[in-house]
Every structure is written in C-alpha cells, then in structure tokens.
Amino acid sequence: MSEYGLSEEHQALTAMVRRFATEVIAPQIGDLYVKEEFPYEIVAQLGELGIFGLPFGEEWGGQGGDYLAFCLAIEEIARIDSSVAATLEAAVGLGSVPLMRFGTDAQKKQWLPDLVAGRTVGAFGLTEPDGGSDAGATRTTARLDGDQWVINGSKAFITNSGTDITSIITVTAVTGQKANGGKEISAIIVPAGTAGLTVAPKYSKVGWNCSDTHALSFDDVRVPADNLLGERGRGYAQFLQTLDEGRIAISALGVGLAQGCVDECVKYAQERSAFGQPIAKYQSIAFKIADMQTRAHTSPVPPITTPPSDFSPARISSEKRRSRSSTAPRSRWTTRGTRRRSTAAMAS
Numbered sequence: 001m002s003e004y005g006l007s008e009e010h011q012a013l014t015a016m017v018r019r020f021a022t023e024v025i026a027p028q029i030g031d032l033y034v035k036e037e038f039p040y041e042i043v044a045q046l047g048e049l050g051i052f053g054l055p056f057g058e059e060w061g062g063q064g065g066d067y068l069a070f071c072l073a074i075e076e077i078a079r080i081d082s083s084v085a086a087t088l089e090a091a092v093g094l095g096s097v098p099l100m101r102f103g104t105d106a107q108k109k110q111w112l113p114d115l116v117a118g119r120t121v122g123a124f125g126l127t128e129p130d131g132g133s134d135a136g137a138t139r140t141t142a143r144l145d146g147d148q149w150v151i152n153g154s155k156a157f158i159t160n161s162g163t164d165i166t167s168i169i170t171v172t173a174v175t176g177q178k179a180n181g182g183k184e185i186s187a188i189i190v191p192a193g194t195a196g197l198t199v200a201p202k203y204s205k206v207g208w209n210c211s212d213t214h215a216l217s218f219d220d221v222r223v224p225a226d227n228l229l230g231e232r233g234r235g236y237a238q239f240l241q242t243l244d245e246g247r248i249a250i251s252a253l254g255v256g257l258a259q260g261c262v263d264e265c266v267k268y269a270q271e272r273s274a275f276g277q278p279i280a281k282y283q284s285i286a287f288k289i290a291d292m293q294t295r296a297h298t299s300p301v302p303p304i305t306t307p308p309s310d311f312s313p314a315r316i317s318s319e320k321r322r323s324r325s326s327t328a329p330r331s332r333w334t335t336r337g338t339r340r341r342s343t344a345a346m347a348s
Contacts, residue, residue: 010072013065017073020049021080029081033209036202038163039084043091047118052092056100060108061116067245071252078256079263083210085253090159090211091115093246095122098170098187102230102238107189111168123161125171125190125216126239129154136236138185140218142173144225149173149188151196151221162199162214166192169216172235187235189227196221258296265289 006014025042032039046052054070056062063069070092078085096115099107099122114120131137140153151173155161161169169190176184190197200215230238266289269280279285 010069013069014072014076017051017076021077025077025080025084029084029210036209038212039210042084043087043118046088051088052118053116055092056116060112071249074249075252075256078253079260081210082253082257083208085256086208086211087160089246089249089253090124091121093249094124094242095160097245098229098238098242114167120165120167121160121163123158123166123169124242125155125158125169127155127157129156136183138172138174138183140171140173142175142186142188147225148222149225149227151188151190151218153218155216158214158216160212161216162202163212168192170229172239175232184233185236186232187229187238188223189229190221190223194221194223255296262289262292262296265292
C-alpha cells in the first residue's frame with residue numbers, strides 16, 4: 001500500500017511489519033509450506049508485537065488502532081506469505097471482532113484477552129457443505145434444553161478451527177422460526193474441545209498450506225445458554241456485517257500478494273540473463289513489470305478510502321493522537337520508514 005497520505009504512525013507500523021515479514025516469516029515459511037504446518041512460532045511473535053490486538057482497545061490488551069492499521073499489517077504479511085496473512089485476518093476479523101462487537105462483558109472477559117494477545121485464535125463457523133457462504137442456507141440447528149444449547153449439524157472450510165491454540169468457534173445455527181416462516185438464525189460460541197464437536201482432518205489444498213482449515217461436525221454439542229453471541233435471531237445480520245468488514249481485509253491481502261508477485265518478478269528479471277545481459281534491461285520486460293507495479297500500486301485505493309466507519313469499538317481519533325503528551329512513550333511502531341523504489345528503477 002502506498003505510504004503517500006499515511007500518518008507517521010501508520011508508516012511506522014508498515015515498516016515494522018514489512019521488516020518482520022522479510023526477516024522472520026520469509027526464511028522459514030518455505031519449510032512450513034512443504035510440511036503443511038501451522039506457523040505457531042510466527043503467530044506467537046505476531047502476538048508479542050501486538051498485531052493481533054491492532055483494532056482493540058487497551059483495556060483488552062489491544063493497541064487501540066484502527067481498521068487501516070489492520071489492513072496495512074495484512075498487506076505487508078501477504079507480500080511474503082498469504083497463508084499467514086489469512087491466519088491473522090481470520091483470527092482477528094472473524095474470530096475476535098464478532099466477540100468484541102456483539103459479546104457480553106462476561107464473554108469478552110473470558111475469551112478476548114487471549115485472542116487479542118495472539119495466545120489463542122478464534123474461528124468463524126458459517127460455511128456449510130451444501131450452502132457455501134450463503135448464511136441463509138444454514139442447516140445446523142441449535143435448540144434450548146434447559147440452560148444449554150444443543151447443536152447438531154456440520155460446517156466446511158473453517159479457518160483456524162483445528163489448531164492447538166484454537167479457543168472458540170462461533171457458529172451460526174437455526175434456533176427457531178420467524179413469524180413470517182423464515183429461519184431464525186443465531187450465533188453461538190462453542191469452545192474448542194467441547195464434547196460432540198469433531199474436527200475433521202485438515203484439507204489438502206493447492207495453496208495457503210500454512211493456514212489451518214477443517215470441516216466440523218456437531219453431534220449433540222452442549223454449551224451454556226449464555227454462550228449465545230448477541231441477540232437471538234440476529235446471527236444472520238451479525239455475520240453479514242462481519243463478512244462485509246472481512247472482505248475489505250481480504251482485499252488488502254490480495255494487494256499484498258500482488259505486490260509480492262511484482263517483487264519476485266523484479267528479482268527474477270535482475271538475475272535471469274539472456275544474450276549477455278539481465279532480461280530487466282530489455283524494454284519489453286521493463287515495461288511489463290512497470291505495468292504490473294502500476295496495477296499493484298493503485299489497487300489499494302478502496303481499503304484506504306472506504307473503511308467501515310465504526311469498525312473499531314476503541315478507535316483512536318486523529319485528534320486524540322495529536323493530543324498525546326510529547327513526553328509519552330514512543331509507539332512500538334516508531335521506526336524509520338522505508339520508501340519503495342519504483343519498479344522501473346529496480347529494473348534499470
């Protein structure tokens with residue numbers, strides 16, 4: 001994402017995450033890809049840096065940042081590896097944000113601090129084998145039995161649902177029928193390891209090999225009635241709102257992946273020789289790379305200009321940032337920013 005127009009704080013964050021991705025993720029992600037292993041150590045280090053807590057308030061151990069900061073981090077990580085970026089996006093945007101936005105104080109106190117710190121990750125159980133991402137096609141059911149929900153059904157392609165640090169899976173389920181005959185869909189928090197919850201073997205995928213993805217089945221899974229997330233019957237609306245925000249973060253991931261492709265093309269064009277000189281010296285190659293760079297460079301406009309205005313429950317306004325005391329500790333992101341060289345310059 002172009003540093004032009006970003007605040008100094010956002011530029012510092014970008015530089016810090018870029019350096020982390022280059023120095024920490026890049027050297028080890030290849031072996032993890034081959035082994036198809038979840039990047040536990042990388043996740044732990046991202047947690048220590050505060051990346052999982054970017055859009056959350058300091059009262060929960062977060063950074064008090066905004067949605068743009070989160071997108072910047074996603075983009076820079078995806079520039080090196082999109083499976084780690086997907087892990088972060090799903091853990092924050094799908095696992096933690098619904099809890100922050102719709103959860104009770106008791107629910108937040110129980111699960112949010114560890115999620116915000118990156119000690120645990122959450123999952124978002126929407127997709128089903130027959131319904132895809134159509135939340136209205138939900139077939140999983142949940143009925144009240146005394147003071148417990150009893151859940152039956154299945155989910156598919158659920159990210160972060162089977163790791164050793166997965167703490168909760170928030171699932172949509174049909175909890176009744178509306179007056180108009182439609183489905184009453186609610187969201188319910190299911191702690192990992194609950195009896196009756198079965199996590200299928202991980203999928204064999206053609207990409208995102210370090211992203212944890214499983215099918216889930218629920219066989220009379222019992223959780224307390226207090227695990228209802230938000231209002232009963234509002235699960236459909238809640239999850240649509242969550243998906244709207246998540247799609248912007250995924251677009252940032254796509255931008256980072258595109259820029260990573262440009263980076264690799266530039267590197268290859270400088271190293272590959274033909275007819276006695278690097279192919280980057282040939283005008284047709286340089287023009288093609290410049291066109292790729294232009295497309296990657298201009299694509300971040302939507303995430304910058306159209307973030308959800310109410311994404312962060314603890315958004316810090318620019319006025320508040322400016323009013324901070326000059327004697328306050330410097331942000332952990334305060335590092336010297338680096339400006340990308342143009343593709344044309346690199347290819348010359």
